[in-house]
Amino acid sequence: MEKYRTIAKNGEQEIIIKKSRFIGSVARVTTETEAQEFLNTVRQKHAKANHHCFAYQLGFQxxxxxxxxDGEPSGTAGPPILDVLAKEHLNNLICVVTRYFGGIKLGAGGLIRAYSQGTSTAIQSVGLVAGMSQRRYQITIDYNQLDILTHYLAKQAITIANTEYTDVVALTVWLNEDAEETKLTAIKNLLAGQVTFAKQEAGFNEVPIESPK
Structure with a gap:
């Protein structure tokens, strides 16, 4: 089952609204110290900007x-940034939207839309992943079985974490813990029993998911 959702990588994206530059910067963080450090980095990078508004969510829940x-009219920047993160159920990340004022006032409604769009655009630019609680297994087969197995894994949307080629082929895959026995049995039947499995550690496998529109 999905345990958390977050961005695939750190990054930034810029939009221009009525001559004001809005630069959305996003980063994965797990503590408030990391969030503050990222905020300080953005402030230093854009030292001449008028505002560095931000929001972050930490913890799986x-x-x-x-x-x-950060100096914008109350409720026009931080809340819309946080609202985007909350609606997308994103965990352990910070978004800083930096504004270089372009001389045209946007009004409260315009600011809310701008900061919301700045956040969404930054998130879209880096992509999202879902952290799934799964277990790794190494599957060892002969070379003549590789196409059959990889086709099955692709059809079942099973992630291949690593592939090693020696006198045999060893594929490391992620399987949902509540379905691993079913999948292993299906693979064994598919390959007529000519396969060996090595159970490895459990953890989180991050699977790409669709970005917000």
Whole structure:
């Protein structure tokens, strides 16, 4: 089952609205210290900007939520940034939306839309992943079985974490713990029993998911 959702990687994206530059910067963080360090990095990078508004969510259940309007009218920057993160159920990340004022006032509604769009655009640019609680297995087969197995794995959306080629082929895959026995039996039947399995550690396998529109 899906345990968490977050961004695939750190990154930034810029949009321009009525001559104001809005630069959304996103990063994976797990502590408030890491969030603050990233915020400071963005502030130093864009030292001449007018505002560095932000929001972050920490913990698998969003136990910690923080936000700041950083000088913008109350409720027009931090809350819309956090709202995007919350609606997408994103964990353990911070989004900083930096604004270089372009001389045209946007009004409260315009600011809310701008900071929301700045956040969504940054998230879309880096992509999202879902952390699935799974277990790794090494599957060892002969070379003449490789096409059959890889076709099955692709059809079942089973992630191949690693492949080693020696006198045999060893594929390391991620399987959902509540379905691993079923999948292993299916693979064994598919290959007429000519396969060996090595059970490895459990953990989180991050699977790409569709970005918000």
């Amino acid at each position: 969003d136990e910690i939520q923080r936000m700041s309007d």
